[in-house]
Amino acid sequence: MTTTAATVPNPIGIPPEPDTWSIGPPRLLAAGYDAMRPYDRVAPRLLNRDQLIRDTTTVGLLGRGGAAFPVAAKLRAMPRRRAATVVVNGSESEPASYKDRILMRHSPHLVLDGALVVAHALRARRVLVAVNDEPAAAALHHAVGHRSDARTVRIAGTGGRFAGGEARAVLRALGGGPAIAPGRRVLPSVRGYRGTPTFLSNVETFAQIGLLATLGPRAFADTGIADEPGTTVLTVTGAVGRPGVVEVPHGTPLSVLLCEVGAAPGAAILLGGYHGSWWTGDPAVPLSRPILAAAGATLGAGVVCVLGPETCPLAELAHVTGYLADESAGQCGPCMFGLPTLAHDLQRAVGGHRSAASDLRRRLTLVPGRGACAHPDGTARFVESGMRAFVADIERHRTVGGCGRPMRGHLTVSPTWQEVAR
């Protein structure tokens, strides 16, 4: 059932990278470690606007950056008569995520294919790839230099931390501003990069579009489920035997993935990263964005974190919330003051403080929807679902002052893979 990607020595010479493999035949990861080879594939099949909208509708392609917005709807929202820009968001600012870097480093041509297919369909004059990782930028530069159709592509470095990866923060950084979301919510399709209508999506979304253009919708739907054909690329971290980046067909049961990565029985599962939620439902729930959305959960940017039964979940929750508070851009009051307060309340809950849980519940209503970006909303969702998932632990800390387990740091807050896979 498992196919391991080719184990050619890593050509870029970078520190340890996540293990990369797939359940079932690899697709996005099938390009393997050929980033540095000459580009010998045929150019992607170019589609016009209506064809691309039709094909992305047929396969129900959803954005892979976190919001799972339908790609076809995003394409349809682009105005026809204005010079458009295509932006590949490769900033990957979530510490537990690594899949975008893997795709850019090892399948840069596929990512570029997708970006160029969209650019052709929208008659965009500019394609920008926002990257926050040197090996990924090097692989993309190399790939651009080896193809004749990529003259419009520019690779741009973006700084920025967690909240700097949000779409409008990235657009602002690309335009020369700070990597923080602007105060007014204007859709990028209306006014994006330097005021032009902009189609922006996550790296994996473009890789999927590249694949869809090459395969066509019928072959694209050879794997996955009717609700959501195709595959998705996940980053699995935490208390597992084999952390890494895994490509899975949509519909793969969560329990199969957990077995594949060697998660301990009784582990708690966080779906969607640190803006996601703890999954306490059916352990065999199919991994698919529409199915999880119907259950009130999200795959986010494809991050699955596993918390082993030997660590204190409340302390882990408090630790990550403290990190998220530090990552606030600090420009909106309710986020700047609210998130540290949530982290502090969680620390109080760890210490068994009587009023900690009720304080948390009250303050959780004061955070969502009150910022320029979704950082406060995502953090509140993470904390709120943690309080539901670990209600017994909160009670135990409150009554006996603790659970006797140390904080082992299963939830990483470091973006380097060595730390993640510790």
Place this chain on the structure above:
Amino acid sequence: MTRSWRERRIHVDWTRCDGHGLCAVLFPEVIGSDEWGFPVIDGRPLSPDEIVHARRAIASCPALALRLETRSVKQPARST
């Protein structure tokens, strides 16, 4: 036959708001404040009588963080 009307709400630009708190003092019926002094606005659309109060609160903001946001709503008329 569809009915259409405009809904108006107060919108906060959170990047500008510094929590001066004047809006909550001037228009307490709709704007409260949280423990850090930032406005808490109930999400319902403003009634015509409230618009004048809303405008006053918006004009008084030293950070120019408030705006009146207008949205058109269309709803098919209920069949009888």
